[in-house]
Structures are given as C-alpha cells and as structure tokens.
Amino acid sequence: MIRVVLPVHLRTLAHVDREVTLDVQGEATQRSVLDALEASYPMLRGTIRDHVTQQRRAFVRFFACGEDLSHEAADVPLPAAVARGTEPFLVVGAIAGGS
Amino acid sequence: MSGVRVLVGTRKGAFILASDAKRDQWNVDGPLFGGWEIYHLKGSPADPNRLYASQTSGWFGQIIQRSDDGGKTWHQPGTPPGEPTTAPDGTPKGESNKFVYDGDPGTHQWYDGTLRPWEFKRVWHLEPSLTDPDTVYAGVEDAALFRTTDGGQTWQELPGLRGHSSGASWAPGAGGLCLHTILQDPSNPERLFIAISAAGAFRTEDAGKTWRPINRGLHSLYIPDPTAEVGHCVHRIAMHPSRPNVLFMQKHWDVMRSDDAGESWHEISGNLPSDFGYPIEIHSHEPDTIYVVPIKSDSEHYPPDGKLRVYRSRTGGNEWEPLTNGLPQRDCYVNVLRDAMAVDTLDSCGVYFGTSGGQVYASADAGDSWSPIVRDLPAVVSVEVQTLP
Numbered sequence: 001m002i003r004v005v006l007p008v009h010l011r012t013l014a015h016v017d018r019e020v021t022l023d024v025q026g027e028a029t030q031r032s033v034l035d036a037l038e039a040s041y042p043m044l045r046g047t048i049r050d051h052v053t054q055q056r057r058a059f060v061r062f063f064a065c066g067e068d069l070s071h072e073a074a075d076v077p078l079p080a081a082v083a084r085g086t087e088p089f090l091v092v093g094a095i096a097g098g099s
Numbered sequence: 100m101s102g103v104r105v106l107v108g109t110r111k112g113a114f115i116l117a118s119d120a121k122r123d124q125w126n127v128d129g130p131l132f133g134g135w136e137i138y139h140l141k142g143s144p145a146d147p148n149r150l151y152a153s154q155t156s157g158w159f160g161q162i163i164q165r166s167d168d169g170g171k172t173w174h175q176p177g178t179p180p181g182e183p184t185t186a187p188d189g190t191p192k193g194e195s196n197k198f199v200y201d202g203d204p205g206t207h208q209w210y211d212g213t214l215r216p217w218e219f220k221r222v223w224h225l226e227p228s229l230t231d232p233d234t235v236y237a238g239v240e241d242a243a244l245f246r247t248t249d250g251g252q253t254w255q256e257l258p259g260l261r262g263h264s265s266g267a268s269w270a271p272g273a274g275g276l277c278l279h280t281i282l283q284d285p286s287n288p289e290r291l292f293i294a295i296s297a298a299g300a301f302r303t304e305d306a307g308k309t310w311r312p313i314n315r316g317l318h319s320l321y322i323p324d325p326t327a328e329v330g331h332c333v334h335r336i337a338m339h340p341s342r343p344n345v346l347f348m349q350k351h352w353d354v355m356r357s358d359d360a361g362e363s364w365h366e367i368s369g370n371l372p373s374d375f376g377y378p379i380e381i382h383s384h385e386p387d388t389i390y391v392v393p394i395k396s397d398s399e400h401y402p403p404d405g406k407l408r409v410y411r412s413r414t415g416g417n418e419w420e421p422l423t424n425g426l427p428q429r430d431c432y433v434n435v436l437r438d439a440m441a442v443d444t445l446d447s448c449g450v451y452f453g454t455s456g457g458q459v460y461a462s463a464d465a466g467d468s469w470s471p472i473v474r475d476l477p478a479v480v481s482v483e484v485q486t487l488p
C-alpha cells in the first residue's frame with residue numbers, strides 16, 4: 001500500500017482526517033499514485049493536476065524521503081521506501097501559492 | 100416569518116448572515132471553506148435552499164460547492180459525501196470542478212500586445228437560472244461563459260461568446276480577463292447579457308449561441324479608440340426584472356444607462372464626486388432608484404475624502420444624493436468590489452454591501468441608514484441576498 005499525505009485543504013475536500021493509503025497497480029510512480037488517488041477521491045480531480053494536461057499545478061509540490069520530486073517525470077518510479085509503504089508520498093501546497 | 104439570508108464571499112472563506120425581516124439582529128455562520136477564496140455564492144431563484152459557491156485557490160484551483168439545505172451542508176456536486184465515488188458504470192465522478200474550453204481554445208491579447216492561449220483560472224460569478232435549480236451559468240477567467248444543467252455535476256462552455264469575431268482581441272483588465280456579470284431577461288429566456296473586463300458588454304438573443312457587443316455610447320480614454328466596439332472595462336451591469344430593457348452600468352470610469360437593452364448608452368454620472376467604482380444596484384421596488392459606491396480613482400481604490408458614501412439616485416441617474424447615516428465619515432479607505440452589493444425584496448427594500456476591510460453593512464430602509472452586520476471578516480469579494488418566505 002502507498003501512503004499519501006495530503007495538505008489540509010485537500011483532506012477537507014476528500015473528507016479524510018489523516019494520510020490515505022492506496023492500492024496502486026503496477027509500478028509506483030507519480031502518475032500511478034495520483035491516478036489511484038483520484039479514482040478513490042474523485043473530488044480531488046483538478047486540484048493537484050490539470051484536468052486536461054495532467055500537469056502538476058504550479059503551486060503544488062511532491063516530496064518523499066526528504067527529496068523534492070516535483071520536477072521528476074510522471075512515470076519515473078518513486079523511491080523504494082514509498083513503494084513499500086514505509087515512507088509517505090507528500091502532496092504539499094507550495095509556500096508561494098497563497099495570498 | 101419572512102427573513103433574509105446574506106451570502107458573503109471573502110478572500111478566506113464564506114459566511115452566511117441571517118436575520119428575520121426586521122433585519123436588526125443577525126446570526127453569523129462561518130467561515131465555510133476556510134482558507135479558500137470564495138469569489139461568489141448565490142441561491143437559486145427557483146429553490147431558495149439550493150445554493151452554489153465558487154471556491155478557488157492559488158494552490159488547488161477551482162472547486163464548485165452546492166448546498167441543498169440553505170447552506171447548512173455542502174458538497175461538490177456529483178460526489179456527495181458518503182456516496183460511491185464512481186458511477187454504476189465505473190465512470191469516475193468528480194467532474195464538477197472541470198471547466199474546459201470548447202475545442203481549440205485559441206489565443207487572446209495579453210497586456211503587452213502578445214497573444215496568450217486561453218487558460219481557465221477561476222469562476223468569478225455563478226448565476227442560477229430563474230426557473231430551474233439545476234441550471235446555472237458561470238462566468239470565468241479567462242473570460243468565457245459556462246453552463247451546467249445537472250446541478251453543477253458537469254459544466255459546458257457556451258462557445259459562441261468567446262468565438263465572437265472580436266474574441267482574439269480581448270485583453271485583461273487589472274483584475275484579469277474575467278466574465279463577471281450575467282443577467283437573465285425574465286421576459287425572454289433566450290436573452291442574456293454579460294460583461295467582461297476589459298472587453299465590454301455583450302447580448303445574446305438565442306440563449307447563448309451567438310452574441311454581439313453592446314457598447315455603443317461608451318467612451319473609454321484608456322483604449323486607442325475611445326469609442327471602439329470592444330475593449331471597454333465594464334465593471335458591473337444591473338437590470339430591474341420589471342424593466343429588462345433598461346440597464347445601468349458602472350464602468351471603469353462613468354456610470355451609464357441604456358433604455359434599449361444595450362443598443363446605446365448615455366452617461367448618468369451627474370453630480371457624483373467620482374464616477375469610478377465597481378458595484379451598481381437597483382432598488383427592488385423602484386426601478387429608477389439606483390445605488391453606486393464612488394471610489395476615488397482607478398489607482399486610489401478607496402472612497403473620496405476618506406468618507407464611505409453610498410450614492411443613491413431616485414431619478415434613474417444624473418441626480419445623486421450621498422447616503423452617510425451609519426457609515427464611517429472619516430479615515431475610511433476601503434474598497435467595495437463589483438459583486439459586493441445586493442438588495443433584498445422585502446417591503447422596505449434592504450441594501451447590503453461588503454468592503455475590502457471586512458465590514459458588511461446593511462440598510463433596512465433603502466439606504467437612509469446603515470449599520471454593520473459584521474466588521475472584521477476577511478476582505479469581502481461578493482455579497483448576495485436571498486429574501487426568504
């Protein structure tokens with residue numbers, strides 16, 4: 001199971017109060033994890049990735065294992081610790097995104 | 100007993116202010132959607148318990164929220180909490196926040212004269228149908244008109260507007276290229292009026308298939324041809340339902356009036372201390388009584404002389420009187436945005452407006468006297484009023 005930590009506003013939208021766990025088919029990548037996340041929580045569609053282009057929204061970041069993975073390609077495998085479920089995949093609102 | 104419900108959108112959440120018809124004691128509910136920008140909330144004229152809200156964020160984009168119980172509970176249309184997240188055929192739900200331009204989006208003018216692809220940013224204004232609670236129009240940035248007919252579950256662009264031959268020449272105002280005003284003619288369901296900053300006003304006579312600019316008579320010194328067919332920064336248009344051919348407009352500068360459904364406009368700024376401003380509203384029972392909030396200038400977004408004054412004309416324009424009783428008359432430097440003024444339909448017309456300083460003021464006597472319902476909300480973006488039976 002993949003563990004995903006969402007920012008508080010997306011937890012509110014998804015009606016969850018803690019990290020979510022996802023059963024991801026195949027290799028764990030940003031794309032497969034976000035596909036599984038949106039399948040389980042469709043109210044999050046468009047909030048992390050653009051509806052059409054599937055590009056990460058400009059002020060959303062992806063962190064894991066102390067690394068910023070935001071600029072990795074969507075199909076690059078996530079760190080093994082994320083795939084094993086020992087470390088979470090963090091979706092983070094960028095410090096520059098608010099007002 | 101009848102009452103009113105004031106729907107307030109702010110930079111950091113929504114608030115619902117409720118009172119009985121006396122309008123002297125208020126219950127304040129909120130913040131709803133705390134931390135999000137709520138550009139607009141509005142109730143369905145056909146079902147006062149049906150509310151829609153535009154919830155938006157620089158981080159997470161656009162969310163549409165809906166309430167079926169007068170604002171007690173909310174959900175994203177199509178995905179109510181506790182229900183399966185996929186349809187029986189396996190199709191994922193969650194399309195309610197999907198605003199995708201029809202076909203190839205093309206380009207429009209940018210500030211520097213270059214061309215920019217159309218890019219959806221947010222919903223500025225939600226206008227529920229006069230007759231069907233499931234039908235709502237949405238005015239968005241970059242400027243386009245969308246519509247839902249399934250209660251907000253899915254949204255489709257009415258592409259004829261953006262596809263108008265002038266569309267590629269539209270350029271943003273300081274607040275963005277936004278479609279902020281949507282008016283429905285109660286006598287003709289095929290006719291809609293919209294306004295865009297900074298393109299101008301447009302009208303359709305065929306329910307949104309085709310549109311044409313209605314800006315004759317507008318004069319704007321900030322564009323190369325001051326009387327151009329498009330390019331005017333219209334801030335707000337108001338229509339009284341009993342007289343849909345008469346429109347009042349607050350433009351970037353100038354307060355304007357049309358008596359022929361927008362075919363031509365003439366200025367009615369008269370003795371206003373400044374004719375720059377954002378909102379314009381009409382008394383619910385007196386179609387020639389109108390309200391504006393003069394702002395000093397296009398760069399000084401606060402009232403002239405530090406005095407917050409609503410100006411009322413009882414003559415359909417030109418002759419204006421300041422309304423000051425209960426409003427701060429010194430050291431006041433707030434702004435009142437285009438969607439932040441509304442009226443109720445009680446016998447003694449109530450008038451409401453919200454400020455960038457977080458105050459929401461109410462008058463239960465058509466503007467003769469005012470008092471704050473709340474003083475310290477986040478900056479107010481929009482105010483709408485429902486008059487409840």
